[in-house]
Structure formats: C-alpha cells, structure tokens
Amino acid sequence: MPQARREGDIYWSFTGGLDEKRHVYIEGNGLPERFSSLKQSSFQVFELGFGFGLNFLLTASAWSHRAQPGQILHYVAVERAPVAPADLRRLLQQITISNKERLTQIYPAPVAGLHTLWFQPNVCLHLYLGDARSLLADGLLHNIDCIFLDGFAPIRNPDAWDPWVLKQLALASRSGATLCTYSVAGHVRRNLQAAGFQIQRRPGYGQKREMLHASLPPDTHEGTPLTVAPVSVAVIGGGLAGHQVARALSRRGIQPTIFDDGGIRLPMYALSPQVALNVNPESRLSLLGTQFTNNHLDVQRIGLQRKMSSGRRQRVLASLHPDVASDCGNGLLYTHGGFLYGKDLFTDETNTPDNRIQRGQVLDVVEQSDRVVVTFQPIHSPSTQIDNFDHVYIAAPDRALTVLSPVPLTPVWGQSVVIQADSTIDGPVIADGASIIPGPDGFQVSATYDRDRHSQSDPRYQDTEVLVHHFRRSHPDTRVQSIRAITGQRTTTPDRVPVAGPAPDWQALGAYCADNTQTRPFQNYSDRIGLLTGFGSHGTTLAPLLAEFLVASMMKEPTVLTRDLMTVLLPSRFLLRQVGRLQTPL
Numbered sequence: 128m129p130q131a132r133r134e135g136d137i138y139w140s141f142t143g144g145l146d147e148k149r150h151v152y153i154e155g156n157g158l159p160e161r162f163s164s165l166k167q168s169s170f171q172v173f174e175l176g177f178g179f180g181l182n183f184l185l186t187a188s189a190w191s192h193r194a195q196p197g198q199i200l201h202y203v204a205v206e207r208a209p210v211a212p213a214d215l216r217r218l219l220q221q222i223t224i225s226n227k228e229r230l231t232q233i234y235p236a237p238v239a240g241l242h243t244l245w246f247q248p249n250v251c252l253h254l255y256l257g258d259a260r261s262l263l264a265d266g267l268l269h270n271i272d273c274i275f276l277d278g279f280a281p282i283r284n285p286d287a288w289d290p291w292v293l294k295q296l297a298l299a300s301r302s303g304a305t306l307c308t309y310s311v312a313g314h315v316r317r318n319l320q321a322a323g324f325q326i327q328r329r330p331g332y333g334q335k336r337e338m339l340h341a342s343l344p345p346d347t348h349e350g351t352p353l354t355v356a357p358v359s360v361a362v363i364g365g366g367l368a369g370h371q372v373a374r375a376l377s378r379r380g381i382q383p384t385i386f387d388d389g390g391i392r393l394p395m396y397a398l399s400p401q402v403a404l405n406v407n408p409e410s411r412l413s414l415l416g417t418q419f420t421n422n423h424l425d426v427q428r429i430g431l432q433r434k435m436s437s438g439r440r441q442r443v444l445a446s447l448h449p450d451v452a453s454d455c456g457n458g459l460l461y462t463h464g465g466f467l468y469g470k471d472l473f474t475d476e477t478n479t480p481d482n483r484i485q486r487g488q489v490l491d492v493v494e495q496s497d498r499v500v501v502t503f504q505p506i507h508s509p510s511t512q513i514d515n516f517d518h519v520y521i522a523a524p525d526r527a528l529t530v531l532s533p534v535p536l537t538p539v540w541g542q543s544v545v546i547q548a549d550s551t552i553d554g555p556v557i558a559d560g561a562s563i564i565p566g567p568d569g570f571q572v573s574a575t576y577d578r579d580r581h582s583q584s585d586p587r588y589q590d591t592e593v594l595v596h597h598f599r600r601s602h603p604d605t606r607v608q609s610i611r612a613i614t615g616q617r618t619t620t621p622d623r624v625p626v627a628g629p630a631p632d633w634q635a636l637g638a639y640c641a642d643n644t645q646t647r648p649f650q651n652y653s654d655r656i657g658l659l660t661g662f663g664s665h666g667t668t669l670a671p672l673l674a675e676f677l678v679a680s681m682m683k684e685p686t687v688l689t690r691d692l693m694t695v696l697l698p699s700r701f702l703l704r705q706v707g708r709l710q711t712p713l
C-alpha cells in the first residue's frame with residue numbers, strides 16, 4: 128500500500144482500492160449516465176491529487192465505453208508530489224485496470240508545470256505538476272463539469288480543502304457541476320457550502336458509512352460559452368510550425384487547408400532543450416516543450432549532450448530532476464533530447480488530401496465580421512484567389528501580412544551539412560555551438576548564423592568549411608567521404624522567444640498604449656486569427672507544444688500553458704512592454 132512521506136497518509140484505503148474509487152468518484156458523480164447522455168462536444172473533469180492516476184484510468188475507461196464520435200474528455204489533474212515514473216510502473220503492474228500501459232508511456236518526467244498528454248484520440252490528460260493553489264490562482268480554468276477531491280485526509284493536508292481552494296473550484300465550474308469526495312469532515316462541508324455548493328451525505332463504500340456529494344445549483348453562473356467547432360480552417364505556412372498546427376487540428380477532427388510557398392526541409396532536426404542558470408519561464412517552456420514533443424512525435428531519443436563548464440553544469444543541475452538531465456563529464460546529458468527525422472515532422476503533408484495544400488504565396492489575411500478573408504497567389508496562376516475561413520492560423524514569418532507586420536521578426540539565414548563518413552558513431556547528439564546529429568545515414572552538422580546574408584540561398588563554401596571543421600574536431604578519426612550542404616532561414620524575435628497567441632487588434636493596441644490612464648490588461652484580441660512564429664533554432668522543442676496551445680486556446684479548451692508562459696509568448700508583448708503594462712487578458 129503506497130504511503131506519502133509528507134502527509135503520512137495512504138493513497139487509498141486498505142479495504143476498498145479500486146472499487147471504493149469507482150463508488151465515490153465515478154458512480155458518485157453519475158459519470159456513466161452523464162457520459163451516455165452527453166449532448167456537448169466535451170466533458171471536463173478536475174481532480175485534486177492525481178497520485179497514481181487510478182481515478183483517471185477509471186474515468187477514461189468509463190468514457191471510452193460511452194462517448195460519441197467527436198466528443199473529447201478533458202481531464203485536468205493537479206499533483207504536487209508526482210510519483211517517480213518507475214514507481215508508477217511498478218504499482219500499476221500489480222493492478223488490473225485497463226490502459227495502464229498507455230499511462231506509463233505518456234507519464235512525464237517530473238518537470239514542474241502543465242503537461243498536455245493525449246492519452247487516446249478522445250481523451251486528453253492535462254496534468255499540472257505543482258500545487259493546486261498555484262494553478263487555481265492563474266484563474267484560467269473554466270467549464271469544469273465534475274470535480275474529484277482526492278488530496279489526502281483534511282486533517283493531514285488542510286490546505287487542499289481550504290475555503291479559498293473550494294471557492295476557486297466553484298468559480299471555474301459550470302452550473303450543475305458535481306463534486307465528490309470520501310471526506311465528510313464538518314469544515315469541508317461548511318467550506319463547500321460557503322463556496323456555493325449544495326451538499327448531500329451519501330452512503331460510503333464498505334466500512335465507510337458516508338461520503339460527500341456536492342453540486343452547483345443550475346443557475347449559478349453561465350460558464351464560458353463553448354466555441355462551435357470551426358468548419359473551415361486555414362494554416363498559412365506549411366513549415367515545421369504549420370504542420371504542428373495541422374496535427375493539433377487533426378487531433379480534433381479538423382482538416383485545414385494549408386497555404387505554403389516552400390521553405391526549409393532538413394533530413395534531421397536536433398531536439399535540444401535549453402535551461403538557463405535560473406529556471407526562468409523560457410527554460411520551463413523549453414523543458415515542457417521537449418516533453419510534449421517526446422510524447423506526441425517520433426523522437427529518436429538518443430539524448431543530447433550540451434558542452435558546459437563544470438561550475439555552470441552544477442548550477443543548472445541543481446534546478447533539474449535527475450530524470451531530466453545528468454552530468455556526463457564535460458557537459459549535461461538531457462535524457463529527453465535527441466533528434467527527429469524531417470519526414471516524421473512533416474508526415475501530415477502526405478496524409479492530407481492534395482487539394483488541402485495550396486502552393487503559392489498568401490498576400491494578406493483580414494478579419495471581416497465573422498469570417499477571415501485570405502488573398503492568395505497560386506504558384507502557377509496569373510490571377511489571385513480569395514477564400515473565406517472561420518479560423519486562420521498564421522505560421523509563416525511574413526511581415527507583408529498586415530496582421531503580422533507590427534511583430535518584430537528578423538530572418539537569419541543558415542547552413543547545415545550532411546556528412547557521409549567511413550564509420551558511424553553511437554552516442555547522443557552533441558551540442559557545442561553547432562550540433563552534430565549521428566544519424567544512421569550520416570552525420571548532420573547544424574548550423575551557421577549568416578547575419579550578413581540577406582537573400583541568396585545557395586550554400587557557401589566558407590560555411591561548409593566551418594561546419595566540417597567543427598565535425599573533424601569532435602570526430603578526428605572519422606574519414607569524411609562526401610558532403611552535402613543545405614541552406615535555410617529561421618526567424619528570430621528580439622527576446623529570442625517565439626510568438627504564439629491570438630492576433631491583437633493592432634490599432635486598438637496602439638490607442639491603449641498611448642493612453643496612460645489605462646490600468647486594465649489589454650483585452651482586444653481576435654477570436655479567429657492565431658499567430659505562431661519566431662522559433663529561431665528551436666522549432667522541434669517549441670512548435671509542437673505551442674501549436675497545441677494556440678489551437679486549444681482558439682477553441683476555448685482547457686489551457687495548455689500557465690499564465691506566466693502565455694505572457695512571455697503574447698504577440699502584443701513588444702508594445703506592451705514598452706509601456707510597462709505586459710499582462711495576459713483576463
């Protein structure tokens with residue numbers, strides 16, 4: 128029986144186990160009947176205390192048997208002391224419960240923050256590793272249908288049951304939402320009532336006489352209206368980020384039209400997490416992004432070794448869990464780093480019906496009342512084409528597009544080489560300035576930063592020399608047989624952080640910034656146009672997560688990022704920072 132050191136409490140009762148959980152949480156909340164008769168397109172559960180994920184597995188199983196095609200279960204769970212992946216595996220081996228292998232596959236390394244984990248096509252687990260109070264303080268949860276309070280006994284762990292926590296849960300829930308827990312402690316009942324819940328004692332499981340059922344009265348508050356799923360969606364830019372948006376949309380059953388005029392494709396891409404000395408929001412994004420890419424794409428997880436001085440190494444390691452990185456002598460070895468094949472990043476292209484990919488240049492994207500108008504110049508046609516969409520995602524770093532023009536984006540050319548050698552080398556990707564990926568068909572060395580190159584894309588001899596020299600330094604005994612150079616552009620921002628979020632109304636933003644009396648956060652963002660660009664050299668680490676974030680937020684689903692991370696990505700941040708009023712909208 129697993130027991131927590133901190134609270135001195137057990138994870139579930141000696142006698143009841145799974146049956147007790149089924150009784151209190153699944154049947155207590157009436158989930159089988161509610162799932163069978165569900166009219167809305169999604170259902171949202173919130174659990175305080177994920178533990179070994181047993182409640183989650185029971186809920187997912189009940190959902191799988193009853194959900195209609197197109198309906199999605201969003202399961203938001205918080206856990207401040209995550210069990211180690213090895214412990215989870217060990218415990219689940221001893222329990223008969225469906226789909227436990229899948230949970231051990233997706234269960235993330237202990238990186239603090241919100242992890243979005245697609246458990247199966249119609250079940251998304253949003254696992255927040257941190258204290259419930261900090262997620263609730265963000266105020267980003269909405270439309271909860273059902274709550275499981277399973278955070279150890281109130282007497283041992285009072286802060287999980289306090290009036291503020293229960294009030295925030297009520298505010299984040301829909302009218303009619305239900306809540307169940309095994310505890311019938313007097314102060315829990317009083318706190319729930321004060322938060323607006325109507326409570327009922329019901330028969331408990333086995334030797335426990337009672338459990339608690341609570342619900343919000345039908346007319347408590349409206350909740351946030353769910354978006355009607357967009358019928359027609361366009362993605363501008365069929366590069367690495369555009370393909371991740373298409374993937375995120377297809378998880379929701381939406382096949383977008385992709386407009387693209389042809390960009391960089393490399394045979395391999397390094398997946399290289401980056402952590403600053405103090406684990407700032409950018410470092411947390413990088414770690415969470417790496418986890419997301421590992422979970423949702425075909426990563427060749429050979430590790431990534433970043434060369435680093437001993438002093439720096441010790442300081443970075445002090446903030447990381449040993450499952451995430453370790454000291455490997457002359458650098459840090461990131462366990463979840465490695466590389467991806469280009470073909471695996473762009474596979475959606477081959478899966479998409481031909482008519483969904485439009486080759487040519489998008490000239491402009493304009494929102495007009497309830498539609499977005501895209502003006503397009505097809506590649507082999509003299510005339511322009513005009514199309515209308517419900518939602519448009521711009522994953523193309525083209526400042527000629529009016530809606531992107533105020534974002535300070537800088538293109539930087541670069542070059543990689545693919546080297547055929549007389550031997551292969553097992554080992555991680557080595558990142559030491561340039562990165563060396565040891566693929567089965569040769570080494571890829573990436574990349575130069577050619578700030579002096581502005582338009583031409585032909586490989587340059589001096590760049591090839593630099594990259595080959597870099598390779599020879601780390602592999603002096605390997606004979607180079609042939610070299611192929613590839614050039615491309617990446618796009619950077621002044622703060623080296625991508626842009627991901629809804630398009631601001633730039634005119635309104637200008638007026639807001641000019642008005643010194645404004646103290647409320649700027650609110651004027653589009654519901655229909657999302658922006659995603661500026662990945663610099665970190666497309667694989669960040670684009671899959673940020674595409675998921677953008678699509679989820681445009682569709683008003685549970686948040687994929689916490690407020691601090693959303694704020695550093697806002698497309699409006701450059702102007703808002705200048706006037707010292709950078710905040711996310713309420």
Ligand SMILES: Cc1cc2nc3c(=O)[nH]c(=O)nc-3n(C[C@H](O)[C@H](O)[C@H](O)COP(=O)(O)OP(=O)(O)OC[C@H]3O[C@@H](n4cnc5c(N)ncnc54)[C@H](O)[C@@H]3O)c2cc1C
Pocket residue numbers: 363364365366367368369386387388389390391393395396397398399487488489490522523524525540541542543573574575613614615616617618659660661662663664665666667668670
């Ligand atoms: C040499 C080199 C090596 C690199 N190595 C790595 C690596 O190992 N790992 C890694 O993570 N990252 C690497 N990168 C960075 C990576 O390529 C970028 O982070 C990534 O491509 C960004 O994706 P994106 O979709 O934003 O941009 P892109 O991949 O550039 O895609 C943008 C797309 O939009 C299209 N487009 C632009 N304007 C329009 C328009 N008006 N209408 C229609 N289409 C338009 C472009 O043609 C392009 O296809 C490397 C970059 C370079 C240059």
Ligand SMILES: C[S@@+](CC[C@H](N)C(=O)[O-])C[C@H]1O[C@@H](n2cnc3c(N)ncnc32)[C@H](O)[C@@H]1O
Pocket residue numbers: 131137138139175176177178179180181182183205206207208209257258259260277278279284286287
């Ligand atoms: C009884 S166990 C949960 C068992 C779990 N529901 C399951 O099905 O396996 C309680 C869990 O709540 C977590 N917890 C307690 N207080 C918390 C808080 N304030 N924020 C986040 N997690 C908390 C504990 O770390 C512990 O893992």
